Amino acid sequence: MIKAAWEGVTLLRVKSTLTGGAWNPPGYMGKIIEFPDYNSGNGLWHGDQWTKNIIAEELGHSWDIRGDLFGGWNGGHISQAMIPYIGASTRDCAGLIYLCWNYQPGQEAPVNNHHASLNPVEDWGGAFAQFVEPLPAQNLGPLREQYIKIQIALLVTEIK
Numbered sequence: 001m002i003k004a005a006w007e008g009v010t011l012l013r014v015k016s017t018l019t020g021g022a023w024n025p026p027g028y029m030g031k032i033i034e035f036p037d038y039n040s041g042n043g044l045w046h047g048d049q050w051t052k053n054i055i056a057e058e059l060g061h062s063w064d065i066r067g068d069l070f071g072g073w074n075g076g077h078i079s080q081a082m083i084p085y086i087g088a089s090t091r092d093c094a095g096l097i098y099l100c101w102n103y104q105p106g107q108e109a110p111v112n113n114h115h116a117s118l119n120p121v122e123d124w125g126g127a128f129a130q131f132v133e134p135l136p137a138q139n140l141g142p143l144r145e146q147y148i149k150i151q152i153a154l155l156v157t158e159i160k
């Protein structure tokens with residue numbers, strides 16, 4: 001699974017990023033993930049569960065946007081397909097999924113960490129991070145968990 005989803009992906013430790021936090025910069029098709037020395041989300045990196053959760057989230061974004069030149073700013077293939085699966089709606093987003101301020105995440109709540117309720121890209125990233133490196137007091141709903149398992153199964157099919 002790791003080879004199929006993240007082959008050729010480089011994790012970079014950098015001084016700072018444009019967003020202040022860890023991210024997949026646009027233009028690299030999900031092949032570069034940058035982790036700034038100081039992370040605006042929660043200060044410095046400690047190798048704790050929070051750090052692992054952030055790394056898992058960025059790996060989730062990378063998988064989602066791989067091959068996408070714009071770096072998933074308008075939603076990668078996995079987060080796009082998750083929208084109807086979880087009954088979410090982006091109809092008020094004017095086609096700009098990542099900048100969707102009226103995202104309706106569906107009946108089941110997205111995970112409560114970071115900014116998962118902002119748009120489908122972060123909804124997927126937060127759900128995947130919670131699946132792989134769960135944070136306490138966060139809840140991954142059964143619909144999103146099932147969707148992640150389907151994506152992993154599809155990946156296994158892809159390898160064959």
Ligand SMILES: [Zn+2]
Pocket residue numbers: 057058061121122125126
């Ligand atoms: Zn994210």
